[in-house]
Each structure stands twice: as C-alpha cells, then as structure tokens.
Amino acid sequence: MSDVVKAAVLIEPGKIEIREYPRPKLEEGALLVRPLMSGICGTDKHGYQGDAVQYAGTPREIYGPYPAVPGHENVAVIEEVKSSRGGKAVDFYGNELNHGDRIVISPDIMCGTCYWCRHSFGYTWCDNIRSYGHLDCSVPPHLIGGWAELMYVFPGSHIFKISDDVSDQIAVLAEPMAVAYSLDIAKGFSSLPHEGFSSGDCVVVFGVGPLGLCHLLKARLLGAGTIIAVDRSEFRLNFVKSYGADVTIDVDKTSAQERRDMVLGLTAGRGADVVIECAGAAEVLPEGIELLRQGGTFIEVGHFVDVGDIQINPHRHLCAKNIRLIGQMNLAYTGIIPSIDLMMKNRDRFDFDSIVTHRYHFRDSLEGLIQSMRPNSMKVVIHP
Amino acid sequence: MSDVVKAAVLIEPGKIEIREYPRPKLEEGALLVRPLMSGICGTDKHGYQGDAVQYAGTPREIYGPYPAVPGHENVAVIEEVKSSRGGKAVDFYGNELNHGDRIVISPDIMCGTCYWCRHSFGYTWCDNIRSYGHLDCSVPPHLIGGWAELMYVFPGSHIFKISDDVSDQIAVLAEPMAVAYSLDIAKGFSSLPHEGFSSGDCVVVFGVGPLGLCHLLKARLLGAGTIIAVDRSEFRLNFVKSYGADVTIDVDKTSAQERRDMVLGLTAGRGADVVIECAGAAEVLPEGIELLRQGGTFIEVGHFVDVGDIQINPHRHLCAKNIRLIGQMNLAYTGIIPSIDLMMKNRDRFDFDSIVTHRYHFRDSLEGLIQSMRPNSMKVVIHP
Amino acid sequence: MSDVVKAAVLIEPGKIEIREYPRPKLEEGALLVRPLMSGICGTDKHGYQGDAVQYAGTPREIYGPYPAVPGHENVAVIEEVKSSRGGKAVDFYGNELNHGDRIVISPDIMCGTCYWCRHSFGYTWCDNIRSYGHLDCSVPPHLIGGWAELMYVFPGSHIFKISDDVSDQIAVLAEPMAVAYSLDIAKGFSSLPHEGFSSGDCVVVFGVGPLGLCHLLKARLLGAGTIIAVDRSEFRLNFVKSYGADVTIDVDKTSAQERRDMVLGLTAGRGADVVIECAGAAEVLPEGIELLRQGGTFIEVGHFVDVGDIQINPHRHLCAKNIRLIGQMNLAYTGIIPSIDLMMKNRDRFDFDSIVTHRYHFRDSLEGLIQSMRPNSMKVVIHP
Amino acid sequence: MSDVVKAAVLIEPGKIEIREYPRPKLEEGALLVRPLMSGICGTDKHGYQGDAVQYAGTPREIYGPYPAVPGHENVAVIEEVKSSRGGKAVDFYGNELNHGDRIVISPDIMCGTCYWCRHSFGYTWCDNIRSYGHLDCSVPPHLIGGWAELMYVFPGSHIFKISDDVSDQIAVLAEPMAVAYSLDIAKGFSSLPHEGFSSGDCVVVFGVGPLGLCHLLKARLLGAGTIIAVDRSEFRLNFVKSYGADVTIDVDKTSAQERRDMVLGLTAGRGADVVIECAGAAEVLPEGIELLRQGGTFIEVGHFVDVGDIQINPHRHLCAKNIRLIGQMNLAYTGIIPSIDLMMKNRDRFDFDSIVTHRYHFRDSLEGLIQSMRPNSMKVVIHP
Helix, strand or coil, X not given: CCCEEEEEEEEECCEEEEEEEECCCCCCCCEEEEEEEEECCHHHHHHHHCCCCECCCCCCECCCCCCECCCCEEEEEEEEECCCCCCCCECCCCCXXXXXXXXXXXXXXXXXXXXXXXXXXXXXXXXXXXXXXXXXXXXXXXXXXXXXXXXXXXXXXXXXXCCCCCCHHHHHHHHHHHHCCHHHHHHHCCCCCCCCCCCCCCEEEECCCHHHHHHHHHHHHCCCCCEEEEECCHHXXXXXXXXXXXXXXXXXXXXXXXXXXXXXXXCCCCCEEEXXXXXXXXXXXXXXXXXXXXXXXXXXXXXXXXXXXXEECHHHHHHCCCCEEEECCCCEHHHHHHHHHHHHHCCCCCCHHHHEEEEECHHHHHHHHHHHHCCCCCEEEECC | CCCEEEEEEEEECCEEEEEEEECCCCCCCCEEEEEEEEECCHHHXXXXXXXXXXXXXXXXXXXXXXXXXCCCEEEXXXXXXXXXXXXXXXXXXXXXXXXXCEEEECCEECCCCCHHHHHCCCECCCCCCEECCCCCCCCCCCCCCCCXXXXXXXXXXXXXXXXXXXXXXXXXXXXXXXHCCHHHHHHHCCCCCCCCCCCCCCXXXXXXXXXXXXXXXXXXXXXXXXXXXXXXXXXXXXXXXXXXXXXXXXXXXXXXXXXXXXXXXXXXXXXXXXXXXXXXXXXXXXXXXXXXXXXXXXXXXCCCCXXXXXXXXXXXXXXXXXXXXXXXXXXXHHXXXXXXXXXHHCCCCCCHHHHEEEEECHHHHHHHHXXXXXXXXXXXXXXX | CCCEEEEEEEEECCEEEEEEEECCCCCCCCEEEEEEEEECCHHHHHHHHCCCCECCCCCCECCCCCCECCCCEEEEEEEEECCCCCCXXXXXXXXXXXXXXXXEECCEECCCCCHHHHHCCCECCCCCCEECCCCECCCCCCCCCCCECCEEECCCCCEEECCCCCCHHHXXXXXXXXXXXXXXXXXXXXXXXXXXXXXXCCEEEECCCHHHHHHHHHHHHCCXXXXXXXXXXXXXXXXXXXXXXXXXXXXXXXXXXXXXXXXHHHCCCCCEEEEEECCCCCCHHHHHHHHEEEEEEEEECCCCCCCCCEEECHHHHHHCCCCEEEECCCCEHHHHHHHHHHHHHCCCCCCHHHHEEEEECHHHHHHHHHHHHCCCCCEEEECC | CCCEEEEEEEEECCEEEEEEEECCCCCCCCEEEEEEEEECCHHHHHHHHCCCCECCCCCCECCCCCCECCCCEEEEEEEEECCCCCCCCECCCCCECCCCCEEEECCEECCCCCHHHHHCCCECCCCCCEECCCCCCXXXXXXXXXXXXXXXXXXXCCEEECCCCCCHHHHHHHHHHHHCCHHHHHHHCCCCCCCCCCCCCCEEEECCCHHHHHHHHHHHHXXXXXXXXXXXCHHHHHHHHCCCCCEEEECCCCCHHHHHHHHHHHCCCCXXXXXXXXXXXXXXXXXXXXXXXXXXXXXXXXXXXXXXXXXXXHHHHHHCCCCEEEECCCCEHHHHHHHHHHHHHCCCXXXXXXXXXXXXXXXXXXXXXXXXXXXXXXXXXXXX
C-alpha cells in the first residue's frame, strides 16, 4: 500500500497536471475510495475553458480557489472505512458499508442545518454546499475529486451502495439522471393534462449531450409521446435516435422558423407540451418558449453557468403564453437510486452502457476533456 | 320601453362617443340585461391610449375592428330572456334565470370545441375566444359591452346569478379576483413548503392598482405571511394598507438595491417566497426575480399587453434561482362565484365595497377612463 | 339498406334475445354507426348475473329499466351523419366526421350543465349521466348499445376519430385504459417520492382481468418499478407476465400472510408504494392496505358495483398508515386519445392486439358473456 | 441550584406520582430546559385511562415501558446548554441557543437515517422514533417529558427558538397546529376546484376538542367557506363559534340523517368538500364519508390510537364516491414555526391565548388530566 497517491489536478484554466499527495488519514465517518469511473460534466468543460467562473449561482469560481482535483460524478469501490464511534458506517439508506463495496457518491456535501437543507427536501440548495471536484486540493485531505487513484469521502456525504448487477456505466449516469428529476417536478405540477408533464406529451429537448440525453430518456421512460431532439452535432442527433428520440433537428441545417414549423406540424399546430433547455445557450430561451403550446412547461436546466443575457418579451413569452417555467440547478440526491433502478428496469429497451462512448485514464484527463467537447462523443469518463 | 338604446362607443383610440342602437332581438339562449356596474380595466386604458394594439396575445387589436362598446367586468340585471326551445334559461350552475335577476357575466365567450376548451379546464384559453367590450359594435346586436343602457348576452356565455346580499361592488370585483386564481395554481404546485404558494409565505406584489390589490387580497385571505406592496402611487400604497399589505414600498423613493435590502431584511436574507407582477412593466421581471428566494415562485399576470422586451439572464434568473414561474393571462370563470363567496365570507375583515373609489355614468366614460389612469383611484366603474 | 336492424337485448338478468328495431331517424347532431368491436366489461357480467343492481353509485339498476342493448366500449364506423344546422359534424377535438370514419365513442353522455360537469374536468361525474349499453331500449331510438348491427349516437356524445393505423383492438382498449387515469391522479398528488405514484414505485395490482391489466400496463408505461400481480386465475397471471408484471401471486395457493411476506420481501420490508384494487372483492381493501408502505397510495377502482361491506380499522389502516386513498369510479374521456397514443407509442414493446382473446358475433352475446366470466380469457369482445 | 428535580410520573394507567430525580448531566448537543407550558393531549388521556396501549401504530404501549414523565407539547426556557465540540448550539433554523432563550421542542426525535427519515420530508415517519413524554423515565436522564421542573432535551431534537412577542399559549398550540398540516397536504392535491382543499370549500370537522379546533382554525385561516363543527360537548360547540365555525351540530341532539340533511342543505345538496375526522370515533368514518360530496376529501387524523374496527362499503364509500382520503398520524415539524407565524399574523382576528382554558401545576397533573377529559375544557396545560 503506497503512501503516495496520484491525481489529476486542474492548476488553472487550460492546465492539468498529475500531482502526488499523501494517502490521507480518515476522520470519523469518512471513507477512502478507489474511483472506478468518474464522468466528465459540462461544468468541467466550462472550468477547463475558463469561460465561466461562478459555480452554481454562487460568487465563487467553478474550480476555485485553484488547484482542484476534478470529478464529481463518481462510482468507486471502498478502500477504507472509518466509522463513527460505536457505530457502523452506513449509506444513505442505512446499508452497511465495508471494504470492497461499490458505491455512488453524490457530488454535494450539505451542511444539513441551513434554511434550504431544512426546507428543500431532496435537493441540494444548501447555503454552505461543498462539491467534490470543486474544492481546493492544496489543503488536506487533497483527494477530493474522482480523477485520482484514491478519493476522500467526507462524513455526511450522500453515499449509495449499489448491487453487483449494476454496471459502472449505469452507475456513473445516475448523477445526470438525478438532475433529470426536473421532469418529476414538472409531473407533480398537476394531475390534469394541461399542466406540467404527462404521459403522451410532446417533449422537445434542446441540446442532446449527456444531460440532454438523460432528460430525453427520462421523458421516454415516463411515457412521453413524440420526443424531438435539437442539436448541432450530427453524431449526437443520430445517437439519441436509439435512446427514445422520434425526431431530430439539426440547428445548423434549419432556421428558427423551420424548426417552429416542424414542431407545430407535429402537434396539430399547438406547439410542444414541454421544452427542456439542456444546451446552455441563451438564445434557446425565447426560441424554446415560442415552440411551446399555450400553458406548456419550459424546463431550464442547461444554464449551470452564466453565458450572458437574452431578451424576452414578458407579454408574449410569459403572460400570454400562460407558461409554466421551472429552473433546475441541482440534482435530487434522493433520485440517485431511483434513477439507477429505472435504468436497470429498462435495460432491455435501451443500451445504457453504450452511452459511455469514451474512457480515459486520469493521466489522460486533458485528452478526455478535449474529447468531451467534441461533438462526436456522448458521455466521456475518466477511469483508472 | 324605448326601441333605441344608448351606449358609449370607442370609435378609435382617444375618441369616445355616445351612440344609439336599436334594441336588439334575442336569438335563442340569449339575454338582454341592464348593466348596474361595469369596471374599467387596464385593458380599457391601453385601448383608449392606443399604446398597445394586440388583445390577449392574439394578433388582433384590443378594440378592433373599431368601433366597440367597452365594458367586460359586468354586473347587470336581467331585462329579457329568450330561452332555448323547450328549456329554461339557466346560469353556469343551473340556476334558473328570470327577468329581474342580478347576474355577473364572465367576459369571455368560448367556442367549447377547440383543443383548449377541451383541455384547459376553467381557463379561457379558447382559440376562438370572443370577449365582451372588445367586439365590433357596428354590426348587430351592437350592444356587446357594459358601458350602455342595455347589453346583449350571447348564448353560451358564462353567467352567474348572485344573491341579494352581494353588493354590486363585490360583484364587479369578481372578475379581477378570478384572475387572481393564479395563486390557486401556485398553491397547487406542491404540498410542501418549498414550492408554490403556502400559508405563511412572504408575498411581494408589484403594482397595486385594482389587479394587484385583488392578488394581494387573495394572498391575505389564503393565509399569506408578510405582504409587501410596491407601487409609485402614494394613494394606492396607503390604500392597500387597509387591505392586507404589511409593508409598502414607493418605487420613486427607493432604489432597486434599497428595495432588495428591504425584502431580504424582512425574510432573514432569503428573499420573498412569491413575487406577483401586476404592474405590466417589463423591468419588474428581472427585479422581481432578484427579490425571490431560491425556489421561489414568480407570477406574471400584469403583461396583458405588450410593452416591450427586457433582458434577463437564464443562468442567474432562472436556472441558478431554481425558479418556478407562472404566466397567467386569463381569468378562471370557475373562480367567479368562489371569489364572491370568499369576499362575502371576509366582509367583516375588509371593506370590499370601498375598493370602488369612483363611479361614472356611461355618458361620462371618457372622464372615467381618465380617472382610472390617475394614481389617486382604485377601481373606477361605469354605472348608469 | 335494410330498414330493420338486429340487436342483442338483455331482457332481464340471465336472458338475452336478438330483437329487431326500425332503423332510427337521426336528430340534429346525431350519428348512426356500425359497431366494429364492443368490449364486454365487468359491468356487463354483473348485470347479466343480476348480482348487483345499482349502476355507478346511483340508485338505478345496471340494466334498468330493462330491456337494454348492452355494449359501452365501442369502436365503430360511421354510417350516417346528421350535423347540426349550418355546422359540420366534428369529434371531441374538432376533427370533421364523415361517412366511413372510424371512431371510438366514450360510454357516457353528460348533461354539461350540472355542478359536476362544471367542476370535475375530464371525469364523468355528471348528475344526469346516461351511458350507452345501459339505457332502456324499448323506446326509440332503441339502438343505444354496441351489441347490434347499428348503433345510435346521441348529440353531445364524446366521439374520437381514430387514424387508420390504430387497430380495432387498441381502440376497444381505450375505454378501460382511460379508467386507468387513476394513476395520473395519483401521480399528480406530489412531485416528491413519498406521495402518489412515481417512477420506480413498487405497484401491486389485485385482480388482473382486463381492468387490472390496463392499470398494470399504465403503471409500466409510466415507469413503475417492480409490479406484482395478484389473481386466482393461472391463465391471467401467466398472461400479464408478457405485459409488464414482474411477479405474480396466486391467491388460491398462498395465504394472506405469505402474500404480505412476499411483498415486504420485495420492498426491503417496507411494503408497496401503490396498491390498485381491480378485483372488486371487499376483502382486498384491508389486505391491500396492509401490503402498503407507510404513506402509500391505495387506488380503489374495482368496486363499480356493491358486493358488500368490509371491516377496517381507522387507526391501523388509515391514520397510522398515513395512507392516501383514491376512489375512482369513472373514466376520463380526455384520456381516450392519450391512451390510444400511449399504446401506439409502445406497440413494439407490448402486443396490445392479443389482449383481445375472444370474439363473438352479437348473435352469440350469451356465449361471449359466459366466456368473459371464465378465468381463461382476457378481453372478450362482441363484433359483427 | 438544587440537585434534585421533581416530576410528575405516570406509574401505570390511572396512577400518577411526584418523583424526584437527580439533575441530569448533559451530553454533547443536549439542553436542560425549564418547562413553561406543556399541553395535555388526547394521547395522554388514552394513556392515563389505559384504554389504548399502542403508540402511533407501533406495537409498543403509549406509556411503555412504564414509568414515564408525560408532556410532549412543550414550551420551555433554556437553563443549560452543552454544545457539540467546537460548535455553537443552534435551533432547527440555525439560530444560536443560549441560557434564557424560550423554545418550542418538537415531540419527536428521529434517527435521521432510516428510509422514512430519508424520504418523508417534514413528517415524523421515523422507524426509530422516540417521543418526549413517552419514554421510560426509570433510566437516566429520567426527565424526558414536560410535566416536571426541568426537562432534558436530547441532541438531534427539533428545537425552535421563539421571539418575545409570542405568548406561551400560542407557542404551546404550535404542536397541534402542526398536526393540522394535513390540510396543506390536501391543498397540494390539486390546483383545481375538484380535488383536495381549496379556498371557499365547505369543511366539516368531527370532534372539536383541541385537535379539531386547530384544524378548524387552519381551514378558516386558509380561506375555507362554510365550516361546520360536530361534537357532543355544548361547551366546545359554543367555544368554536368564536374561532371560525359557522355552524355547529350537537351529535346528541341530532340523528345521522338530520346531520346529513343539514350538510346537504348547506351545500346545495352536494355534500361537504372536506371532512376532517378529529373525534377518534370509528363510526365517524362511514358517517363522515356520507357527508362528503363526490370527489371530496376525507382527512383521518383522530385515530392516533386503536378504538376498534368499523364496517364500510368499498363501492359506496370509496369507489362510487371518487373519494380522496388522507390518513395523517404525525405532525410536520417543519410546520411548527409556520403555525406560530400564522397565529401571530391573525392575532387580531382570533384570541388564541384563550384556547388554553385551564392550567395546572405539574403537582396537580391528575386533576389536569381529569379536567382535559371533561367536555367543558379546550386546551388544558401543565405549567409550574
């Protein structure tokens, strides 16, 4: 057992190095885990590119203060457990945790005592949120992201033990699928056809990278009607045809008016019931709303970082549209296991494992990041 | 019984005349009624000023094609009934209608067969909507608005018989109170504290003219916590103190930053639970959202007409805010009687009758319109 | 074109005859249609057996006053149209209706003006409800049920034109699938995991005849987790394995305690999230509730007719269980087309056509009825 | 500062003694508080009478194993604080706790890690629940109920600091008012008039002791229409007239048929929108359901203990009624402060302080318990 642990470290935007840290000593309630797979998320791309600094609406930088060990979508195997005095180490549901167990670690560590922790059940709206992959790794325990040989898991983390039949690929998708809980929120808005998300609804997803694909799949698995995917990557548009998309639209080959005509044509002239913005592009906001039917639901989940303002018309886009709009920033940690269960239940319908299109050792994180930004990839992961 | 009926007619923006029309003959299922009180609505002001042409998100003009007899918030007494063959004339709830009955007439006549009539229960999202006060009066039956001696009520209108103890003032407020059903929608979004509108919530109302006052009252009657009214009329801010407002803010005497500080100060630094936009001013959209707490609900009900675009930030205003935004264009005709009942039930708490601050004969419609645009009025009504 | 029309007529419990009626003349807005397929429902069995007299909670008999032409789950082709003066005949969504069009006819004709028609959107809670298959056929137009050569469709009926690619079998299942809208109600109870029906939920269905199968399918298509079917027919338990059931339990081969152990074993000791009662057996009520987890949802949809009382314990079954219970008597006519769409969308997953296991000419209605009561059938239909 | 602390102790059903215990030493995160007011709850009456043994649906006795210091509705002042190492003692919302602060202590201590703690936000559905007033006081720290000079507050308790302007009486009502969160659940069932609880609804409350009164008040404060109180105590029926009841019905002076006629008469023949069962009498279940309108909501909150079975008819009471039934066993600890806020906000409308009709020193607990069982009391409290 080596006392030195290697990790990929983002030193500053555009600069990744492999550094070595001492194997950390565990505080009570902590774990030391060996990452099996760690997804590359849009946040990581933005952080690497330095094109957006704030993290999740907070004033602080995505990777700041630098340096940080990236990696917040983590599947890992337990290397070491330090249980609290007297007690056993348990996961979120009370399952005992032992050396060798495979787990998913929710990215956010919450304080548990702020107003949001007290009121916003299941969602990570904590005032004092700390997120793996986005913490200063210059101070112990250093290894607080998944792009490393070993990762330190703080006490109070939301940990989910997974069974042997769950593949690493399905496990690593649990995090973005738990972001797609926005559809469950929408679903809860009403039991009647005209509000929120209902089975049979026509759903448009803007941006079908990994996050958009997860929303598309969730919509499909919850009984959506026609699903329309919009993107500029031919690879991704083709890809999602095997994962529930009925119609694909290439934004580079169509005008906004043509896209509107297509959606109206597919909905008897009414517009889509639900539009989900996963592209993180400001101009999707007015365009997406114009594709909505009256009383339709717009889910804004793609703008995790600030890419600028956009003009909208309060009358035409909001009031006269009788719109319902849901902003969704965070994941529902209570959705991690339900998301895995949902994928396992539908494994015969969709090849979830193949959603991971590329894998890189953490030594090759830079290459992985670059690949994840290319349009010919879906989920890119780091693994040892 | 005269064969000639006088009515106020809006000829073109800025021009009102008294004209005479023949007493109309009733088709089957129609009524002829004598208006007792007809409220002046923001729509009428916009129509008169000619500063907004489209009506309710449609391409057509507010008063177009001219000329029109204004008046869509109507309380009236039945003069003549022409029931359908064999049947009795009944109101929305099946109560028999006879000469002398006092009724409220919902402003919108719906086709009953379009997609929206089939799906959007209770709301007037009809594709073929026709609204009293906004129909061409140059063709028979001419008298299709409330600013007249007599008004023609088409078959298929939503009519509500009211009991003797309901004052005309309470009856005339039923229409804007039924617009405030947006709060019931918000309320239905979740049974848990963090979504929609719950008792105890801090509610900010921007614009406390008649529509804002109705929302403020509805919030108070449904158990709101601190209610903050924002306006630039000192008269209106003082007025709403007697109708449930706890705090009033004059926009002309405060900066946006000061308003934000006040709201944060009243909510332990979190922001308001619900912000209701009744001012119809585009800049309220970003400001109002910035006053919201994370996960708060923004109700956009004031932009019945287009007053221009505004810049917002999809990241900061929508996604990172975890916002829930409800656009509300129309009234719930199913809310007419519940709104009256709610006022009657709380008559000892609030002096609803005094919300009608000014009355004008329909001959003096112009004066009424001008008064309704002055900041020292609340509800201005036309009555014979 | 013959002037005489043959129909199966239920004269009294246990007695069916073929009778002849004059071809009816159409009133304005009515249709004359040729039934293609007419499902046999549990109501028909109860009516035939005479073991339950009241209809849908009303004091009147299921087939009363006798005689009646049975058949309320109808797919038909239009033979003759008598549109209202001036207008075209249209279906519920405004599609034009012409000779030769294939349609589904919702079983209930509602008055449109009673309190329930005004308030309970989408559901057939009408005070003055009239239902095809359950009306006195001794008076004109006589042919008001689907077990006949021709059927008379009253003005005001909810009619749904279907496209050519929809099979008669899928069309005839639209009605019971629209009863399964109870799951949409349950779904609407909350956006959070602990209330109503969510994706991933463990669902137990008691009684998997046609109605239970529709509920099971709906649960599956909306993303249910483990689905457990309980019945005493080996045929039906085997049948539903191909339609989404994960586990089947034969009530004749297990004790209540064993069933409870199985469900608890499949749910980590917690109990099912949702139990749906489609057996119409009173004893399922307490047993089903005991299979529920704390805060679980019980859907009571099987007791369309009264089969007696049952003892429950308000403390243990309701209060201490934190139960949510939904009684569901009627279908959602707004669910007819969404149900067809949902089946069409999932045609590759499930062989909906084969759910119709037996077909009989209306001359052989008696034989059909008897077959529908045998445990070795699923949907039995009458067709010419 | 005495080292000996006196407390009322329930030795066995019917037997209360004053005992002395050593002043407890605080573990980390615990508090020692001086009770100011401790409400007597129906649970205490049942425990004292020995007429119901199980506690909250669990197999264990209400006061078992004996002996116990009763008192779970507690307002107290902090005597001593032992914060966790390094940290400050804080209440549920993060407010610092110091000697002399006045607090409300939620009755239930939850494990925080079981399935229910993880999923049933805000509600005390914990598998390992421990409740003040119902714990074995023969072992240290002994003083785990409010009928004593001092009370020990375990780490992990939900504690709510209250401001000076909140009276002890309002604070002591926070607990039963937080049980009335069942109405918020009901409210969340739908945004449309026909489901759950909406403003204007006719509400019947069976049993208007303290719990029923809290539900009645909550309904009133949330905008209910006509509220009907049913009880057999003339004192209580008169009492609630000042707290929002519009109509009162004495069960001893009316037949079930007469009660039904009264409710139907007040609801245009439809039945009540919501019936709340706070009497804890099994026969209220069928009677209450029969008073409901179609699609109405029945809230079962009174059967905290088992008082026997009752016969219902699954067809007539559940299915044909299209009922929505909510069982509600526990309180929402997240409702404690909102309940206090709601009362404070409406202090000018209702004299909440006078709901506490009787006070007894803990030395006179027996007398207090007996008084609480008499029909001529509302809330009876123990205070030093």
